[in-house]
Amino acid sequence: EWTPAAFVEETVQSLRDQLGDDHVLMGLSGGVDSTVAASLLHEAIGDNLVCIFVDNGLLRKDEFEEVLHSYKDMGLRVVGVDAKEAFYEELKGISDPEQKRKVIGRVFIEVFEREALKLEEEDRAIKWLGQGTIYPDVIESVSVHGPSVTIKSHHNVGGLPEMLNLKIVEPLRMLFKDEVRLVGTELEVPQAIVSRHPFPGPGLGIRILGDITPEKVRMLQEADAIYINNLRKFGLYDEVWQAGTILLPVQSVGVMGDERTYEKTVALRAVNSRDGMTAEWSRFPHDFLATVSSEIINNVKGINRVVYDISTKPPSTIEWE
Ligand code: XMP
Numbered sequence: 556e557w558t559p560a561a562f563v564e565e566t567v568q569s570l571r572d573q574l575g576d577d578h579v580l581m582g583l584s585g586g587v588d589s590t591v592a593a594s595l596l597h598e599a600i601g602d603n604l605v606c607i608f609v610d611n612g613l614l615r616k617d618e619f620e621e622v623l624h625s626y627k628d629m630g631l632r633v634v635g636v637d638a639k640e641a642f643y644e645e646l647k648g649i650s651d652p653e654q655k656r657k658v659i660g661r662v663f664i665e666v667f668e669r670e671a672l673k674l675e676e677e678d679r680a681i682k683w684l685g686q687g688t689i690y691p692d693v694i695e696s697v698s699v700h701g702p703s704v705t706i707k708s709h710h711n712v713g714g715l716p717e718m719l720n721l722k723i724v725e726p727l728r729m730l731f732k733d734e735v736r737l738v739g740t741e742l743e744v745p746q747a748i749v750s751r752h753p754f755p756g757p758g759l760g761i762r763i764l765g766d767i768t769p770e771k772v773r774m775l776q777e778a779d780a781i782y783i784n785n786l787r788k789f790g791l792y793d794e795v796w797q798a799g800t801i802l803l804p805v806q807s808v809g810v811m812g813d814e815r816t817y818e819k820t821v822a823l824r825a826v827n828s829r830d831g832m833t834a835e836w837s838r839f840p841h842d843f844l845a846t847v848s849s850e851i852i853n854n855v856k857g858i859n860r861v862v863y864d865i866s867t868k869p870p871s872t873i874e875w876e
């Protein structure tokens with residue numbers, strides 16, 4: 556029978572056998588998978604694990620600072636890299652969803668590679684690249700490269716290990732998400748990370764329809780924070796599989812005091828799902844939706860309308876891009 560305790564014990568032992576005194580470099584995202592993978596590696600090899608966490612300017616509000624802080628509390632050796640400007644610069648004027656993914660993936664690789672080369676220079680024992688790949692990713696990347704049509708190109712860091720001349724170590728490769736969460740709990744990874752909703756690699760970049768500007772990111776971060784904080788306040792956060800806000804490229808008329816406004820719309824999305832392959836929109840209480848809507852409209856400058864997405868996957872997808 557599979558238990559998280561036995562998995563941790565066996566995996567730590569086999570990582571020690573596999574890695575010896577080699578050092579491992581790992582990119583962290585703030586998500587469950589990379590954090591649990593890092594925690595497992597840290598348990599096995601301690602400070603021979605070196606991590607990089609990149610701020611791409613498309614994270615949730617305050618997420619970079621908060622997550623970096625948690626990583627340090629966990630005892631991880633982590634370098635935080637503020638690359639916001641590089642991402643905003645390269646994304647200027649780009650509206651096509653797949654093009655955004657490509658640019659975000661490319662800039663990430665450039666930033667990561669630059670930092671990794673610095674670390675490799677300082678630490679000649681780095682021989683491995685750690686990755687938080689889980690079983691559904693393994694399956695999906697097979698179908699992504701297979702004959703089936705790619706609907707959205709999810710995995711955008713393919714070429715890194717070759718460029719850095721590193722071997723890959725993926726301790727979660729055989730696990731499903733719920734098992735990863737149990738392993739995280741076993742390793743005492745903070746619950747705020749273990750129970751976190753999935754969040755796409757390109758982040759808010761694919762939740763801003765149309766082109767991306769720092770001002771739109773700020774607006775969406777504010778709206779998103781109000782939504783997520785209220786999910787927690789109403790005890791709904793753990794009831795849904797994923798939730799987020801989408802900034803729509805439409806303006807509509809509103810009235811604020813005796814002023815006519817002509818501002819943007821935010822859509823709220825929340826789904827129940829097991830694996831993200833199919834999803835049902837979450838049936839939220841109306842008073843929750845009312846609270847979120849009025850808080851967003853009253854507090855986020857530039858937004859005068861909130862709508863709720865009631866589309867099922869398929870035929871819709873979870874993200875709008
Ligand atoms: P869709 O929109 O395809 O999303 O129904 C299914 C799940 O995948 C996430 N997603 C992504 N994750 N890079 C990622 O790492 C991406 O480009 C990407 N696009 C979608 C989405 O958030 C949902 O959990």
